[in-house]
Amino acid sequence: MKVVRFHAPGDVRLEDVPEPEPGPGDVKIRVRNCSTCGTDVKISRFGHHHIVPPRVMGHEIAGEVVEVGAGVDSWAPGDRVQVIAAIPCGRCGECRRGRRTVCPNQESMGYHHDGGFAEYLVVPAKVLAVGGLHRIPDGLGYAEASVAEPLACALNGQHLARVGAGDDVVVIGSGPIGCLHVRLARARGAARVVLVELNRDRLDRAAALVAPDAAVCAADVDPVDAVLKFTDGRGADVVVTAAASGAAQEQAVQMAARQGRISLFGGLPKDQPMINLDANLVHYRELTLVGANGSSPDHNAEALRLIASGAVPVGDLITHRLPLDGALDAFDLVAAGEAIKVTIEP
Numbered sequence: 001m002k003v004v005r006f007h008a009p010g011d012v013r014l015e016d017v018p019e020p021e022p023g024p025g026d027v028k029i030r031v032r033n034c035s036t037c038g039t040d041v042k043i044s045r046f047g048h049h050h051i052v053p054p055r056v057m058g059h060e061i062a063g064e065v066v067e068v069g070a071g072v073d074s075w076a077p078g079d080r081v082q083v084i085a086a087i088p089c090g091r092c093g094e095c096r097r098g099r100r101t102v103c104p105n106q107e108s109m110g111y112h113h114d115g116g117f118a119e120y121l122v123v124p125a126k127v128l129a130v131g132g133l134h135r136i137p138d139g140l141g142y143a144e145a146s147v148a149e150p151l152a153c154a155l156n157g158q159h160l161a162r163v164g165a166g167d168d169v170v171v172i173g174s175g176p177i178g179c180l181h182v183r184l185a186r187a188r189g190a191a192r193v194v195l196v197e198l199n200r201d202r203l204d205r206a207a208a209l210v211a212p213d214a215a216v217c218a219a220d221v222d223p224v225d226a227v228l229k230f231t232d233g234r235g236a237d238v239v240v241t242a243a244a245s246g247a248a249q250e251q252a253v254q255m256a257a258r259q260g261r262i263s264l265f266g267g268l269p270k271d272q273p274m275i276n277l278d279a280n281l282v283h284y285r286e287l288t289l290v291g292a293n294g295s296s297p298d299h300n301a302e303a304l305r306l307i308a309s310g311a312v313p314v315g316d317l318i319t320h321r322l323p324l325d326g327a328l329d330a331f332d333l334v335a336a337g338e339a340i341k342v343t344i345e346p
């Protein structure tokens with residue numbers, strides 16, 4: 001079968017390898033869609049400390065069960081499934097407390113285990129053990145189902161930042177994750193959503209799809225001023241940074257309303273993790289800063305339901321569909337910021 005494998009930074013290859021066989025407790029699927037995200041670009045260029053090459057990449061996975069390993073009786077060939085990306089251990093202190101997104105033993109599809117840029121994939125038993133394989137609701141396509149994984153991450157972030165009814169929400173960054181955050185905030189009852197982005201073309205493209213109440217180009221105006229003006233000086237109840245930018249994080253704190261919540265959703269480059277924070281703003285305005293680290297199996301199930309019910313539409317965010325041998329082109333499209341969601345159809 002054909003796979004896209006990471007060998008070294010800058011060395012990702014389309015290769016022929018033997019089809020994997022499911023061991024006891026595993027499930028083998030025919031991958032129908034595996035969508036790409038910024039992480040794939042980062043891995044292809046810089047590698048990742050959890051990846052021992054060669055490794056099949058891809059972690060936004062949907063497909064069809066073709067074979068089950070010994071002892072698997074809840075799945076059968078023909079089942080349409082979505083697969084989690086982050087695999088909690090299910091046994092440590094955090095997992096036992098229900099904090100599965102911060103499991104210190106977390107493993108990931110496409111990192112510790114071969115991922116979805118392949119014709120076939122074995123879903124490891126440890127994914128099934130934590131409820132990480134989900135039935136795709138009838139009527140929902142594989143491509144849309146593959147977007148449940150990034151939406152699950154957004155869901156975790158907005159849950160931690162307590163996005164709810166009546167909130168004014170600002171999303172900084174208009175890539176696929178930013179677009180999902182805008183739509184999810186609306187589904188959670190946000191009053192108004194503002195989208196902030198540095199690049200005018202990207203902003204216009206995203207705004208045309210997700211229709212924020214205001215679109216702010218941070219290259220043209222000071223985004224803090226713009227948000228304060230838009231909210232009559234109050235600031236935003238929630239600010240989500242969906243950009244790998246320390247400046248965006250600093251602006252997020254400045255544009256938050258009293259008792260505002262700031263989700264530092266996007267991580268920063270490893271070598272530039274420091275920002276300037278006015279601790280007195282946090283103190284006097286009773287701000288809450290929260291992080292976000294992937295998603296739990298439950299977030300994935302909920303994300304699938306939100307997509308299937310139409311509460312968070314994602315079909316129109318999938319702007320490009322490419323075959324497996326177009327995966328490297330897909331990474332270039334993602335890197336150039338000319339696409340919203342690029343999905344691979346192996």
Ligand SMILES: [Zn+2]
Nearest residue numbers: 037039060150
């Ligand atoms: Zn991703």
Ligand SMILES: [Zn+2]
Nearest residue numbers: 089092095103
């Ligand atoms: Zn754990």
